[in-house]
Amino acid sequence: xxxxxxxxxxxxxxxxxxxxxxxxxxxxxxxxxxxxxxxxxxxxxxxxxxxxxxxxxxxxxxxxxxxxxxxxxxxxxxxxxxxxxxxxxxxxxxxxxxxxxxxxxxxxxxxxxxxxxxxxxxxxxxxxxxxxxxxxxxxxxxxxxxxxxxxxxxxxxxxxxxxxxxxxxxxxxxxxxxxxxxxxxxxxxxxxxxxxxxxxxxxxxxxxxxxxxxxxxxxxxxxxxxxxxxxxxxxxxxxxxxxxxxxxxxxxxxxxxxxxxxxxxxxxxxxxxxxxxxxxxxxxxxxxxxxxxxxxxxxxxxxxxxxxxxxxxxxxxxxxxxxxxxxxxxxxxxxxxxxxxxxxxxx
Amino acid sequence: xxxxxxxxxxxxxxxxxxxxxxxxxxxxxxxxxxxxxxxxxxxxxxxxxxxxxxxxxxxxxxxxxxxxxxxxxxxxxxxxxxxxxxxxxxxxxxxxxxxxxxxxxxxxxxxxxxxxxxxxxxxxxxxxxxxxxxxxxxxxxxxxxxxxxxxxxxxxxxxxxxxxxxxxxxxxxxxxxxxxxxxxxxxxxxxxxxxxxxxxxxxxxxxxxxxxxxxxxxxxxxxxxxxxxxxxxxxxxxxxxxxxxxxxxxxxxxxxxxxxxxxxxxxxxxxxxxxxxxxxxxxxxxxxxxxxxxxxxxxxxxx
Numbered sequence: 001x002x003x004x005x006x007x008x009x010x011x012x013x014x015x016x017x018x019x020x021x022x023x024x025x026x027x028x029x030x031x032x033x034x035x036x037x038x039x040x041x042x043x044x045x046x047x048x049x050x051x052x053x054x055x056x057x058x059x060x061x062x063x064x065x066x067x068x069x070x071x072x073x074x075x076x077x078x079x080x081x082x083x084x085x086x087x088x089x090x091x092x093x094x095x096x097x098x099x100x101x102x103x104x105x106x107x108x109x110x111x112x113x114x115x116x117x118x119x120x121x122x123x124x125x126x127x128x129x130x131x132x133x134x135x136x137x138x139x140x141x142x143x144x145x146x147x148x149x150x151x152x153x154x155x156x157x158x159x160x161x162x163x164x165x166x167x168x169x170x171x172x173x174x175x176x177x178x179x180x181x182x183x184x185x186x187x188x189x190x191x192x193x194x195x196x197x198x199x200x201x202x203x204x205x206x207x208x209x210x211x212x213x214x215x216x217x218x219x220x221x222x223x224x225x226x227x228x229x230x231x232x233x234x235x236x237x238x239x240x241x242x243x244x245x246x247x248x249x250x251x252x253x254x255x256x257x258x259x260x261x262x263x264x265x266x267x268x269x270x271x272x273x274x275x276x277x278x279x280x281x282x283x284x285x286x287x288x289x290x291x292x293x294x295x296x297x298x299x300x301x302x303x304x305x306x307x308x309x310x311x312x313x314x315x316x317x318x319x320x321x322x323x324x325x326x327x328x329x330x331x332x333x334x335x336x337x338x339x340x341x342x343x344x345x346x347x
Numbered sequence: 348x349x350x351x352x353x354x355x356x357x358x359x360x361x362x363x364x365x366x367x368x369x370x371x372x373x374x375x376x377x378x379x380x381x382x383x384x385x386x387x388x389x390x391x392x393x394x395x396x397x398x399x400x401x402x403x404x405x406x407x408x409x410x411x412x413x414x415x416x417x418x419x420x421x422x423x424x425x426x427x428x429x430x431x432x433x434x435x436x437x438x439x440x441x442x443x444x445x446x447x448x449x450x451x452x453x454x455x456x457x458x459x460x461x462x463x464x465x466x467x468x469x470x471x472x473x474x475x476x477x478x479x480x481x482x483x484x485x486x487x488x489x490x491x492x493x494x495x496x497x498x499x500x501x502x503x504x505x506x507x508x509x510x511x512x513x514x515x516x517x518x519x520x521x522x523x524x525x526x527x528x529x530x531x532x533x534x535x536x537x538x539x540x541x542x543x544x545x546x547x548x549x550x551x552x553x554x555x556x557x558x559x560x561x562x563x564x565x566x567x568x569x570x571x572x573x574x575x576x577x578x579x580x581x582x583x584x585x586x587x588x589x590x591x592x593x594x595x596x597x598x599x600x601x602x603x604x605x606x607x608x609x610x611x612x613x614x615x616x617x618x619x620x621x622x623x624x625x626x627x628x629x630x631x632x633x634x635x636x637x638x639x640x641x642x643x644x645x646x647x648x649x650x
Contacts, residue, residue, distance in 0.1 A: 096568075097643050100591030103520075107590060134522045141512065141519075142589065169523050175513035203511040235508070263505045264530070271534040275541065298501035299530045306538070306615075329449040330471060331501060332617060332650060333485035334438035 077116035080106045081123070081136065088135055107139050117143075121151050124170075128155060129162025137166065141173025149174055153184055156201075161194070168200035177208040186221045195230040202236035207243070218244045226253040231262040238265060242272030248280045255286050258304075266290070267299040274307030284311040292320045302328070370464040371402045371412065372429040380419035384409035391419050398476040401433045401462035402426065413461045415478035431464045434473070434489035447472035447483045453633035457484060465489070507561060507575050508533050516540030517553040518589065520581065525566075528558040528575035532649055535616035536578065542611045550603060551589045554581030556644060571648070579644040582625075583607055593643040594625045601627045604645070608635065612647060622646040 084102045087095075109116045120136060127133035140148050152174065155167035171181065181204075188201045202225070205218065222244065225237035238257045245251045254276065257269035270290060273283050290296055290304035305324045313321060376396045381388040384406035392414060394400065404411035409420045436457045443455040447469035455477060457463065463484070467474030473486045510526040510533050512519040517540035519526060528536075536555060543553055556579035559572050566572045572579075582592050585600035592599055605628050608621060613634075622638040623645040629635040638646070 096640075097591075097593065100643060104591050131522075134524070138520060138522065169512055172512040172523075173519065175518070203509075207515070232508075263503070264508060267505055267530045267534075268508075271530070271537075274538070297503050297505060299503040299505035302501070302531060303534060306534075326471070328617075330485050330487045332449060333442045334440070334488055334650065 077106065077109045077113070077119055080109060081120075081132075084135060085132055088131070103139060107142055110139065110143055117145065117147065121147060124166075125151065125155065125163075128159065128166035128170075133166055134169075137170045137173060141170055144174060144176055149176055149178070149181065153181060156188070156204075157184065161197070164197055165200050168197070168204050171204045172200075175206070177206050179208075179210070179214070182206045182208070182210070182214075182218070186218060189221045189225065195228070195233050198225065198228070198233050199230070199236055202233065202240055205240055212246070215244055215246055219246075219250055223253055226257060231260075231265050234260065234262070235265045235268040238269050239272045239275075242269075242276040245276055248282065251276055251280070251283065255283065258286050258290060263297040263300060266297070267303045270300055270303035270307050274303070274310055279311060281311075284308065284313065284317055287311075288317045288320045291324050368401050368403045368433055368435075368462045370399055370429050370431040370433045371410070371426040372431075373398045373400070373425060374427050375425035378421055378425040380412075380414050380421055381409075382419065384411070384420045388420065391417075392478055394421065394476070394479050398479070399429055399431045399464040399466055400426075400476060401464055403462060413457075413463060416456055416458060418461075429464075431466060433462050433464045436461050436463070436484075436488060437490055438488040441484050441488045443475075443477050443482045443484055444472075445482065447474070451483070454480075454482060455633075463489070503530075505530050507559065507563065509561075510536060510555065510558065514540050516542070516544030517555050519556075520554045520591075521556045521579075525557045525560065526555070527561045527563075528578065529649075531617055532558060532575055532578060535649065538615040539607075539611045542615055543607065546610070547603075547606075549587075551584055551587050553583070553607065554589065556580065571646075576619075576649050578647050580607075580612075580647060581644055582623075591643065595642065599625075601625050604628060605632075608632065608645065616647065617649045619648045619650045621648075 080102055084099065084106060087099045087102070110120055111117075120140060124133055124136050124140060127136065148170070152167045152170040155163045156171060157164075159167060171185075185201050185205050189198065192198050192201065202222075210218070219241060222237050222241045225233055226241060228234050228237065234257065238254050242251065242254045245254070251273070254269050254272050257265050258273075260266050260269065270287065273279075273287060276283075287304040287308050291301050291308065293301070301324065305321065305328065308317065308321050311317070373394050373396055378394050379390045380392045380394055382391050394412075394414070400412040400414065402410045402412050403418075405423075406420075408423050410423050410426060411418050411420050412426075436459055439459050441457045441459075442453045443457050444451040445454050446452075457477070463473075463475040463477070465473045465475060468486070469483070471486050472483045473489060475482055475484060507527040508530060509523065510519065510528065512523050512526075514537055517536065540553060543550070557566070557569065557572055558578045559575045560566050563573050563575055569577075571577045581590075582594060583600050583603035583606075584592055584596075584598045585603065586598055588598050594601075604623075604625065608623075608628065609632065612618060612621070618634060621632075621635040622641045623629060623635055624637050624639075624642045626637075629637050
């Protein structure tokens with residue numbers, strides 16, 4: 001017991017002397033001691049509502065502080081990742097600020113250390129589609145590194161189903177404007193039949209301002225998917241079409257989707273029209289009709305109403321807009337009680 | 348009273364609790380409101396001459412009124428019954444505003460089943476006295492209202508949809524399976540990201556964390572995040588730094604984070620409340636509340 005107490009005190013001494021937190025020691029008993037000794041919320045501060053605990057003012061002290069954990073045990077990227085995995089495996093007890101600290105350190109290592117990145121890429125290849133793979137993807141996705149992109153593209157094309165889904169998600173996270181990636185995704189959209197893979201690929205198309213011919217190629221690949229039998233594929237395709245449409249004709253599938261039998265697709269189409277580069281009076285008329293239809297689902301009406309705000313409106317359209325706004329404002333006055341007095345865990 | 352004493356005392360308490368809700372006018376120029384029925388209880392505020400509140404309980408010479416978010420006690424000497432209609436709040440929690448419209452500041456909240464004397468109207472809005480001030484609440488959430496309908500909440504058959512792991516103006520810092528939400532949440536976040544990017548092309552992207560699981564339900568370690576209406580968002584740095592951040596960090600920007608809340612989140616989403624612990628943010632904004640453990644993320648709840 002004394003040994004554990006000394007371990008905890010020593011760790012605190014190292015960690016807090018620098019104004020930083022460390023990650024807990026690995027030994028469960030020492031870790032428990034560490035947690036008991038570590039201040040949950042440092043320093044005094046106001047408590048407005050909720051649990052009776054105190055927090056300091058901004059700038060007073062940095063508890064998690066984008067920090068490099070200074071635990072000597074965590075010298076390698078493998079150990080950092082293992083620590084992150086352990087915390088992620090126990091979400092009910094893990095402290096978010098400590099997880100953030102370890103993730104920040106991991107990101108730093110991957111950016112600065114080529115061998116660390118090589119290890120992480122190998123690890124992602126081996127674990128893509130599993131919980132640890134997903135955890136790694138969150139960090140790799142922030143790197144914007146060509147090696148990460150290349151691996152994701154490779155697995156998206158040639159991996160097993162799980163790997164392909166995980167790789168598509170990683171490509172989505174990377175969000176790199178890249179013609180090669182775009183063309184690979186378009187090939188997949190033209191040939192893939194698995195709805196889940198199609199849906200994942202539809203979230204992955206890199207944005208950008210391509211030359212007109214390429215933009216046309218994108219919309220041509222997308223348009224058949226707006227009539228796909230799976231509503232989620234249709235919804236995502238409609239969103240993508242609206243993003244890539246360069247004229248009113250390009251928006252035709254989106255307008256058509258406003259009458260889809262799926263409420264999710266109709267709501268998606270309404271939202272998509274708010275983001276579309278091309279805006280026409282015909283689009284305003286279609287949106288206005290959705291908002292005015294009392295039998296329409298609220299989610300569709302609300303998205304259509306928000307979309308209307310970007311258009312110059314005539315008297316009739318404005319009357320529809322204003323009437324819905326009055327109703328919307330009234331509903332917005334209702335609040336739910338914050339869960340004050342309940343658990344002090346993260347909300 | 349002998350043995351009957353405790354029984355009578357209980358009856359007296361019961362009678363006090365069963366008092367009808369009655370509008371009462373303040374007859375003193377400035378009257379203290381206390382937390383309990385007696386001069387020994389702390390003063391929690393003041394009410395003023397001719398203001399009207401609703402009385403609903405009594406203990407000896409003291410009368411309990413709906414004063415603000417919580418009730419308070421005043422001495423019976425300084426109030427008198429008055430013929431002013433009173434109404435009960437039907438919402439779970441109702442915004443109280445400084446003026447008759449959603450553009451005015453939220454200055455408090457009235458609890459479900461609290462009672463208020465309605466002393467005036469402006470359109471759909473009702474004028475009340477709240478914590479010694481003239482305030483306004485929306486009439487759709489008060490009983491005995493003849494506003495012509497519209498009091499039911501939105502009904503939707505739409506399912507949960509997934510947030511893409513990145514998009515204009517934002518990135519995800521959690522697993523994609525933890526980012527499912529209602530359409531108003533997901534499209535709201537996308538709209539916030541786009542608006543953020545358009546207004547601040549050189550500021551860092553917004554970090555978006557947990558929303559809900561695919562079909563909602565229990566989601567440890569969260570207490571909430573079960574209905575697709577809650578999202579965690581990282582504070583904004585004053586540099587281009589993208590990653591974990593707390594309000595205690597030298598990189599943290601109170602200014603940018605407040606801008607994110609007021610100019611983007613509040614404009615593009617149906618914000619119910621925000622939990623966040625920077626006093627420079629929760630101080631001036633009525634819908635932002637302090638809550639423990641919210642120094643490294645904003646918790647945004649929509650309706």
